[in-house]
Amino acid sequence: MSLHLEHLNPEQLAAVTLPDEHALILAGAGSGKTRVLTTRIAWLIKGGRVTPAGVLAVTFTNKAAREMLTRVGAMLPSASPSSLPRGMWIGTFHGLANRMLRAHHREAGLPAAFQILDSQDQLAAIKRLLKGMGVDEDRFPPREVMYFINGQKEEGVRSRDVTVTDENTRRLAELYAAYDEQCQREGVVDFAELLLRSYELLKNNEILREHYGQRFRHVLVDEFQDTNRLQYRWLKLIGRSSCLFAVGDDDQSIYTFRGANVGNMQDFERDFRVKHVVRLEQNYRSHGNILDAANALIANNRNRLGKNLWTAAGQGEPLRVFEGESDMDEARWIVEEVRALERDGTRLSQVAVLYRSNAQSRVVEHALFSQGIPYRVYGGLRFFERAEIKHALAYLRLIATPDDDNSFLRVANFPPRGIGARTIEQLQDAAKQQGKSLMAVVDGKALSFRKLIDDLRAETQGLPLKELVEVVVAKSGLIEHYKTEREGADRIENLEELVNAAATFTEEARETESGEAVDPLTAFLTHAALEAGEHQAGEGQEALQMMTVHSAKGLEFDVVFLSGLEEGLFPHEQSVTERDGLEEERRLAYVAITRARRRLYLSHAQTRMLHGQTRYNIPSRFLEEIPEGLMKWLTPRFSRQREAVWGAARRAPDPIPTLKTPRDVGGFRIGQNVVHPKFGSGVIIDAEGQGGDARVQVNFGSQGVKWLAVSVAKLQAA
DNA sequence: CAGCCTCACTTTTTT
């Protein structure tokens, strides 16, 4: 009910109570940015500076949007979360764009029941397009065409405006045009299109622009460092005459690989002549040593707006650092520590194992599984992305929009009903000739499929959503089909879960009243596309948390294991070739470190299985960038000779089978530690040739990976 | 038309 302004620190309070002008809030990790954002909204409304309908708040994930909604609701009078903020627009960029396009679909040139393509759907649509146009998929891989199209859309560039520099780009622009035509014909819209379309709608339609410009007095943006150029332009348009309140942290920008533009923060300051820049630097999450480590690390980055976190909490423990002989060794150690923590009363759900890439989770999972420690792995396939769910949704879509060729192709012959490639090809030819959809030109064998869909539509006419989905799942033949599959039980369970999802969605929809009148089925399909489902198995259970560093952003844990701190892995080897790639990796490490509240473990392994091969890695440069005084090495630092691995392999009762036989090359061998007068210390990771011609490949960490001729280079065994 | 097998790929991810 209350805002509790007295609990805010001076900077937070200043940010919350800024006058009605543009503001940029630089909010460090754990500095209470969500709190500032939500309190600001509530403060504006309570003070009568704005009505709920005048507020637009944008986030990146549905989860963040929900949290914001709940927290704002809790601070406002008469608030039960359901009867919430009448008319307030809180949501993701895509959610809000969708909302606008639904409301003005006619002006935007879209059918009322337009469908949304997720990335999978989009790729399928592009593959289909390329095939139809007879494009050589080796020269134009569908995935790259997709990246090109999305990249252009995210820069706000339409096909006719593409800067054509060469033949390749010219062709790509053509494909872009053809793709957009296909989408338009089929009444579907991809994620990037949602944004671009609503941007153009505002830009070209003066009435709407004025309407929304007048309406939204205050526009607030979360995670501003993650916005791309189009999103920034969208904000500029919709918030033309409003006060823009942007909250972000340039040090936590870890999504440039998907188009995020940190430069938006500087641009914003300049474009809007921002008078108020508030830095939130007091951290309420971590102990001092953890923060000091994070600060020291990120200080190595050049492109920063500048910020230093501090805490009133004590220094806490030193960071614990472990060197494993192998990835398995590292995993074993993690498991041991986790059990010790558990014995000391730490809740498993407060412990997280973080890693740079998903492939690393497997070894740890094995170790945890064999010790019977419950764990939960984040990421991977989400509910609405599962094949069986996509199949069911395809049936539903065909009921709503029969011309949806993507869906037609997905399920025309699934479960198998004798409509093979031949038949489909004929249909595609006919459709192309007549300029119609596949469903419209169905004949012969495929008539049975159209009849099935027509029957389903007739039968479900007027049924409530839940029953509708139930009937479709039952009569599509999917359940029957999965009964015959050996892995089918899980899939059937998921289909049943889909029916439940439909049931809950109906209730939610009634409560939150998304406003615009859309038929329930379309609303549900939109929900499925826009919210692939954070809803995952094992939620809320007491289990160890495992995830990539990326997915850990925004979360916090008492204890964090940051594993695989090795050159080539973290920083990832592909990052060194990208512009500013290393700085992004460092920000990633910064995000990882600042997830920990009380205890942080850092670990690396000397050898690691990757893609079926043993790799020899040296410790990450990031370990060297953390002051020695903050760390406590659980294993003697670098003292274990790499030879120890071979020694262990010889002595151990069961030798580690994955190790290659150490081959002598000019007195050196793979895995050996060496010192070079110029490049410093490194480890031999590959070798070729014999005697005088022998060459070895050495990983010198921050100095890079080099091939050296043994007879020339002054290499010494370390 | 359908199942099987080989081949190529492998950073990070939300919507």
Place this chain on the structure above:
DNA sequence: AGTGAGGCTG
């Protein structure tokens, strides 16, 4: 190592 997609054979 493990997976997914596409090609080939029955």
